[in-house]
Amino acid sequence: QVQLVESGGRLVQTGDSLRLSCVVSGRTSSAYAMAWFRQAPGKERESVAHISWNGLSTDYADSVRGRFIISRDAAKKTVYLQMNSLEPEDTAVYYCATGRGPYGYSVGVDAYWGQGTQVTVSS
DSSP: OOEEEEEOOOEEETTOOEEEEEEEESOSOOOSOEEEEEEOTTSOOEEEEEEOTTSSOEEEOTTTTTTEEEEEETTTTEEEEEEOSOOGGGOEEEEEEEESSSSOSSOOSSEEEOOOEEEEEEO
């Protein structure tokens, strides 16, 4: 059974930095695409960042490009989201997700999901 556990969310101030982590268990291989999504109150879940199975390709939402960095440590089966210059608009529950099939470059809605971690940015 594939499980994802996020951590690192907390209350921060505008302009602060924060790093989220997501550990994947239940897989013998780490050759799967990983991604971060977020959902703010009253809004739909949106894609934030994706990283390919081999870590060589990344993609970001326009709203976070240049501020957020997604990375992965295959040996630790962990994906990170470094968030810099945080804004109140970044307040949301952040979810980690991984593709169901190997060798992917992005993660769709048909994925395995974590339980989410709350990030709150105060103005």
